[in-house]
Amino acid sequence: MTTHKGNSETEKITVSTNGEEGGYNKVEIWDREATAAMAKNYREIITLLGEDPEREGLENTPVRVAKAMQFLMQGYNHNPAEIIKSAMFKEDYKQMVIVKDIELYSMCEHHMLPFFGKAHVAYIPNGYITGLSKLARVTDAFARRMQVQERLTMQIRDCIQETLQPLGVAVVIEAQHMCMQIRGVQKQHSVTTTSAFTGCFLKNLQTREEFIHLIGSTLH
């Protein structure tokens, strides 16, 4: 369900998904006050960078950037554990469940520049499974914040472990960091890979190798 609320001077857009995919509320809001306050600051930043925020092309840029930043940081509005709990099903299946190549867009907390790539998420159920899309949504809920790739990897792992309590969780993230590509060392093609495991992925080499093999065709 999409609801647009607003009038000529305020723009408050609420996108609400309820029930269709498992009964949790996904709400995106551009907060009017936050947008105005951020826009004021972005106007100043533009000036400090030596540009004229009043010129035609930049006139609405501060507001656009403020809204874009709220979109990119929307993870703070989401509760990842609730996303999984909204679609937990009792099931005897005890084989590996893998969702690979989950598109990932996040924001490096040191430079506020994007890092992006793929996440591969697996778990071995122990009585409960969750909707496959929920693994992607949990990835998004943690990624759309100020992050470092290492912590992001562990947060996804821990969230799945704590909610589903499976026999094991595996998360691998491969990402390119704009802060390395366009500034600093300026390495255009480097890919950072991080991984985090629990349970049988940690204890059982064979299980871990099976996972790596199954996602292997996509790894760099």
Ligand SMILES: [Zn+2]
């Ligand atoms: Zn950075």
